[in-house]
Amino acid sequence: MLFWERGYEATSIADLTAAMGVGAPSLYAAFGSKRELFDEVVQVYGQTYHAFIARALIEEPTLKAGLDRMLREAAGAYTRPDLPRGCLVISAAVNCNAPEVEQALRALRTTDLDALERLVNVAIDAGELPAGTDARALAVYTSVVMQGMAQQARDGADRGDLEAVAALAMRAWPWTAP
């Protein structure tokens, strides 16, 4: 979880071995390289701490309810006192001289954005949003809010601040009258 807090490059092998309580050779025997270890960490992170996004959007019956839950849960997830602030996928590869690592996380973000755009289009087809709504704009807007919330969490915003942001962000959507 040091990768989450400090990012990929700012976390050294010495930091990792000290935190894990193992020697460097054991680490390399188990994972092969720093990059492979990071890939492993990203995968675990995705299944553990990033999954609330897909869960919220899938489990709720309407896009509006899913987005509201996603943003509200993000406010909590990004400010948990027992975990690093913000989001590993968003922050860990910023200012990273390893292009492959930066690209890997960027690809994850792009995947989320495209999935969001598809869900918006589904909601348009279902009449939850007016025909002619700009699905990509709403998807990018939602990504902007999520990424901004993660950044603000790192800058010290607390859960209440971000929940208020989540509520405000929902007001921008052009829902059809319920």
Added chain:
Amino acid sequence: MLFWERGYEATSIADLTAAMGVGAPSLYAAFGSKRELFDEVVQVYGQTYHAFIARALIEEPTLKAGLDRMLREAAGAYTRPDLPRGCLVISAAVNCNAPEVEQALRALRTTDLDALERLVNVAIDAGELPAGTDARALAVYTSVVMQGMAQQARDGADRGDLEAVAALAMRAWPWTAP
């Protein structure tokens, strides 16, 4: 401007001297250290590429017009083809092992956020927003949108995408009827 593109730590002295076409001793004679050079760069950046924010908010007669202009200009400023994407103040010290540098940029962001909150309070007093409006929530929300736009610009969003985001973001505000 390498600091803008790659961040503080990911930019090495060798990168800087190569880009400037001078030797390392000249650089140290002129600026003292990498950190002092960065401070200088941040100051120039603030006066040159960050000033549109204060200009938009000050020069427009209403907060609504100022925010609209700020967000719209941010869409352009963060995606200029002749400059690095996004914003140095937001990105350059992410995942930075030098706490003083990270704190310096964080302080700039906090200053902007507090100034925004004051402007929202002014607008509430002026009747542009309803009494009882949560000024801090709106200020944090606006920072979230600006930081998220900067991040999305780095992820490849183009100017049109961000202008659409700017227009959407404005819809969240509880303006009193004009």
Added chain:
DNA sequence: CAAATTCTGTAGCGATCGCTTCGGAAGGAT
């Protein structure tokens, strides 16, 4: 109990980091 195998912790590899020292070229004064 002894021998063989796996594992772990230390030390060190080359490369690069921020930064500094030093030799030699350039230019002005006498």
Added chain:
DNA sequence: ATCCTTCCGAAGCGATCGCTACAGAATTTG
């Protein structure tokens, strides 16, 4: 022309980077 000052590029300083070779401990096997 000679001397002196100024400046700049190459080389190198200790520290740290990701990574690995090797010795000794621990464990398994006969």
